[in-house]
Amino acid sequence: MALESIALEHLPASHTVHTALFRNVKNASFLHQQLLAGNKDFEYALIDASVIMSRLHALAAAYRAVNDSLESRLRSRNVHSEIVFSLSPNNNIAESFRRFGITPQTTNLLAIKVSTPSSPATATEIQSHLSKEVDGEQVEFSDEVLQTMTDLARVKKIYKLNSTGGGNNGGKKGVNGTSGLGASGLEDERKELEILVLGSMALRGATN
Amino acid sequence: METETIPAIETAPIERPPLPPVFQYPSAVPPSLITQGAEALLYRSTYLLPTLPCALKYRPPKPYRHPTLDLRLTKHRILSEARVLAKCRREGVPVPAVYALDETAGWLMIEWIEGEVVRIRLNEWLQQRKDEGIAEGVDDDRLVRLMERVGRAVGRMHAVGVVHGDLTTSNMMLRPGRHAGPDGDSAVGDVLAGDIVLIDFGLASQSTQDEDRAVDLYVLERAFGSTHPRAESLFKVVLGAYGKSFKGADVVLKRLEDVRMRGRKRSMLG
Numbered sequence: 001m002a003l004e005s006i007a008l009e010h011l012p013a014s015h016t017v018h019t020a021l022f023r024n025v026k027n028a029s030f031l032h033q034q035l036l037a038g039n040k041d042f043e044y045a046l047i048d049a050s051v052i053m054s055r056l057h058a059l060a061a062a063y064r065a066v067n068d069s070l071e072s073r074l075r076s077r078n079v080h081s082e083i084v085f086s087l088s089p090n091n092n093i094a095e096s097f098r099r100f101g102i103t104p105q106t107t108n109l110l111a112i113k114v115s116t117p118s119s120p121a122t123a124t125e126i127q128s129h130l131s132k133e134v135d136g137e138q139v140e141f142s143d144e145v146l147q148t149m150t151d152l153a154r155v156k157k158i159y160k161l162n163s164t165g166g167g168n169n170g171g172k173k174g175v176n177g178t179s180g181l182g183a184s185g186l187e188d189e190r191k192e193l194e195i196l197v198l199g200s201m202a203l204r205g206a207t208n
Numbered sequence: 209m210e211t212e213t214i215p216a217i218e219t220a221p222i223e224r225p226p227l228p229p230v231f232q233y234p235s236a237v238p239p240s241l242i243t244q245g246a247e248a249l250l251y252r253s254t255y256l257l258p259t260l261p262c263a264l265k266y267r268p269p270k271p272y273r274h275p276t277l278d279l280r281l282t283k284h285r286i287l288s289e290a291r292v293l294a295k296c297r298r299e300g301v302p303v304p305a306v307y308a309l310d311e312t313a314g315w316l317m318i319e320w321i322e323g324e325v326v327r328i329r330l331n332e333w334l335q336q337r338k339d340e341g342i343a344e345g346v347d348d349d350r351l352v353r354l355m356e357r358v359g360r361a362v363g364r365m366h367a368v369g370v371v372h373g374d375l376t377t378s379n380m381m382l383r384p385g386r387h388a389g390p391d392g393d394s395a396v397g398d399v400l401a402g403d404i405v406l407i408d409f410g411l412a413s414q415s416t417q418d419e420d421r422a423v424d425l426y427v428l429e430r431a432f433g434s435t436h437p438r439a440e441s442l443f444k445v446v447l448g449a450y451g452k453s454f455k456g457a458d459v460v461l462k463r464l465e466d467v468r469m470r471g472r473k474r475s476m477l478g
């Protein structure tokens with residue numbers, strides 16, 4: 001399994017987003033330490049994949065971070081730390097690192113790297129660096145695999161989505177007469193949760 | 209005028225505004241302009257991936273407004289629309305999802321809703337019936353059921369503490385596909401089938417005042433009246449469903465009578 005390089009819609013072609021997902025990571029403590037030490041070889045967003053719901057969830061954070069970087073309004077150190085911060089529903093940067101960033105206990109790891117004109121790493125270079133440094137099993141960056149890693153209860157707690165009716169498909173008969181619980185009920189509920197998460201991220205700091 | 213030829217009116221070129229800055233970077237699916245309102249431009253495009261369609265609402269700077277004031281107003285409207293949409297979505301009101309926004313740059317990216325606005329669907333339906341020579345009021349339970357869905361959607365919105373501010377049949381859409389009637393009868397070619405989705409929250413606010421809610425209903429009633437010949441009896445169906453949709457709805461319906469009265473007086477005074 002190799003990393004996936006994605007040209008997000010409405011970003012310059014020079015800003016490619018590279019994603020690599022690992023499970024059974026054994027050296028999270030070492031990787032975490034590299035970030036704390038500011039090791040220049042580790043310019044990645046290293047995300048604990050147990051709080052990531054889906055590809056869109058992660059890509060939305062990457063899009064926002066790159067966009068904010070292009071607009072010169074990063075709130076954190078660089079575009080990679082900003083990806084982690086962009087997952088946050090609020091403006092607390094330190095808290096966002098604790099919640100979404102790699103910790104010494106992390107076993108499911110999502111690494112995101114943005115290549116930029118000033119730092120034009122190629123997919124091959126990034127892949128070989130990650131293969132060398134991450135002691136874990138690289139798996140496909142897909143919704144199916146991510147779902148096996150997600151701690152949904154924790155996601156709901158972080159985004160404060162517990163007390164709600166769950167949007168359109170919360171199980172109660174909706175205003176349009178569609179009842180939420182059918183064969184696809186769980187899948188619908190997940191989709192709806194993803195949508196609410198994207199909304200919280202987009203509104204970071206703008207809610208009150 | 210340099211030539212004698214009079215250009216045909218229908219070929220007069222439409223002014224195409226330049227793409228908003230956020231869209232000047234490449235995308236697999238090119239953005240297309242859907243509507244150009246007084247305040248906002250609405251584009252269809254894609255968010256993150258070519259497979260995820262979105263609507264982009266862009267509020268360009270107004271050259272006739274003081275720049276500082278203009279920026280402040282634009283920011284306010286983008287943020288307020290986004291907040292209200294997110295709140296509605298969280299609380300089970302059928303509205304587009306919020307994807308991304310940049311209040312300083314003046315844009316809001318939301319879920320693309322397939323289908324058509326209710327105004328257009330109603331007109332299509334009326335035309336079909338006319339072509340088929342069916343009299344008004346005959347065999348129109350599909351229409352009645354649509355009205356009930358409208359009433360419930362508006363009721364749900366009011367119940368969660370949101371008033372729309374511009375509730376017209378152009379600001380609600382009918383999204384096909386997911387809705388099947390109680391007997392699973394979402395027939396092919398049924399232009400009135402589908403889920404109601406409320407859109408355009410640019411003038412919305414958070415309020416639980418009966419007066420604000422009643423004004424919403426009054427605005428909607430007027431909008432229906434101008435599109436449908438049998439509007440009055442149909443709107444009773446909307447109000448019937450609304451009345452059952454949340455506690456306190458009946459007080460709003462009472463208030464609506466006052467609002468109508470004031471409206472009538474105002475129009476008599478001219």
Ligand SMILES: Nc1ncnc2c1ncn2[C@@H]1O[C@H](COP(=O)(O)OP(=O)(O)OP(=O)(O)O)[C@@H](O)[C@H]1O
Nearest residue numbers: 243245247248250263304319320321378407408410
């Ligand atoms: N999410 C959406 N998906 C698909 N089409 C949409 C969506 N939002 C709006 N539209 C279409 O674009 C039209 C204009 O959108 P909208 O009503 O939000 O803007 P507006 O009336 O120009 O804005 P405002 O009144 O806030 O200045 C709608 O009537 C509808 O046809």
Ligand SMILES: [Mg+2]
Nearest residue numbers: 378379407408
């Ligand atoms: Mg509108």
